[in-house]
Amino acid sequence: MTGIAREAFARRFLMCPPSYFAVEYSINPWMDPHRPVDRALAEGQWEALRATLTGLGHRVDLVEPVPGLPDMVFAANGATVIGDRALIASFRHTQRAPEAAAYEKWFRDRGFAQVPGAAHMNEGQGDHLALAGLILAGTGFRTQPASLQETETYFGRPVVALELVDPRLYHLDTALAVLDDEQIMYWPGGFSAHSRHRLATLFPSAVQVQERDAQLLALNAVSDGRHVLLPVAATELAERLTGLGFEPVGVDMSEYAKAGGGPKCCALELLPGTPAPPG
Ligand code: ARG
Numbered sequence: 001m002t003g004i005a006r007e008a009f010a011r012r013f014l015m016c017p018p019s020y021f022a023v024e025y026s027i028n029p030w031m032d033p034h035r036p037v038d039r040a041l042a043e044g045q046w047e048a049l050r051a052t053l054t055g056l057g058h059r060v061d062l063v064e065p066v067p068g069l070p071d072m073v074f075a076a077n078g079a080t081v082i083g084d085r086a087l088i089a090s091f092r093h094t095q096r097a098p099e100a101a102a103y104e105k106w107f108r109d110r111g112f113a114q115v116p117g118a119a120h121m122n123e124g125q126g127d128h129l130a131l132a133g134l135i136l137a138g139t140g141f142r143t144q145p146a147s148l149q150e151t152e153t154y155f156g157r158p159v160v161a162l163e164l165v166d167p168r169l170y171h172l173d174t175a176l177a178v179l180d181d182e183q184i185m186y187w188p189g190g191f192s193a194h195s196r197h198r199l200a201t202l203f204p205s206a207v208q209v210q211e212r213d214a215q216l217l218a219l220n221a222v223s224d225g226r227h228v229l230l231p232v233a234a235t236e237l238a239e240r241l242t243g244l245g246f247e248p249v250g251v252d253m254s255e256y257a258k259a260g261g262g263p264k265c266c267a268l269e270l271l272p273g274t275p276a277p278p279g
Pocket of ligand 1: 027028031071074076077096125126127171173174259260261262264265266
């Protein structure tokens with residue numbers, strides 16, 4: 001143990017019930033429409049994730065799922081949200097494009113001052129993680145470099161471009177996780193040499209994760225500063241986090257891994273300052 005007392009901060013998340021979740025097309029190497037999703041198991045895993053978040057004292061809001069949009073359960077991709085500003089995603093694949101309108105409506109109905117849609121391809125919090133006054137942005141597979149200027153201007157925060165290179169780790173939140181406002185964990189092999197250098201300079205004491213764990217989607221983790229929800233199979237990483245004073249909480253998201261997702265993909269984090277829904 002390091003003796004560091006990690007402090008948990010109450011968070012708000014937006015989740016989308018998995019009513020229509022399925023693997024019906026393939027837009028990343030995990031997805032094989034011939035490998036069926038166990039629907040009952042998927043429901044149970046999603047409910048368990050929600051119960052774990054609320055059990056830790058976090059608030060979980062829900063967006064209504066839309067029939068015909070099987071990936072909408074991955075709420076993290078719907079927008080990038082900081083305070084009262086949400087930038088709605090612009091999806092790379094036509095199969096997911098209509099999700100943007102559903103997320104836009106949710107934010108509009110909650111009284112968000114502005115809910116523009118991104119002008120360039122931009123997959124929301126799947127590729128944008130905020131900490132320490134910065135926004136880390138993943139490019140290479142989904143979010144286009146051309147969108148980063150828009151994100152920087154809209155949120156008024158510097159955006160650090162990080163190029164992803166492993167097709168199985170196609171969103172930033174599959175190769176890197178934010179642990180608290182200053183600390184991250186990542187698998188260096190998921191990034192180009194230039195981006196690895198950038199990360200090493202910005203976060204010299206980051207937790208560097210093994211390839212084996214990264215390939216289990218272990219980096220698709222949700223942290224509240226103390227508890228780190230991560231796929232249950234990532235036992236080695238869980239042990240390391242315990243040694244650093246964090247409390248790992250394993251969640252089984254096996255059905256979502258069939259679509260290339262894990263706990264973080266299913267929970268869009270609404271950062272402090274986000275207006276509360278009415279009622
Ligand atoms: N099947 C979805 C896709 O390929 C999975 C999205 C996972 N979300 C995430 N934040 N990594 O778009």
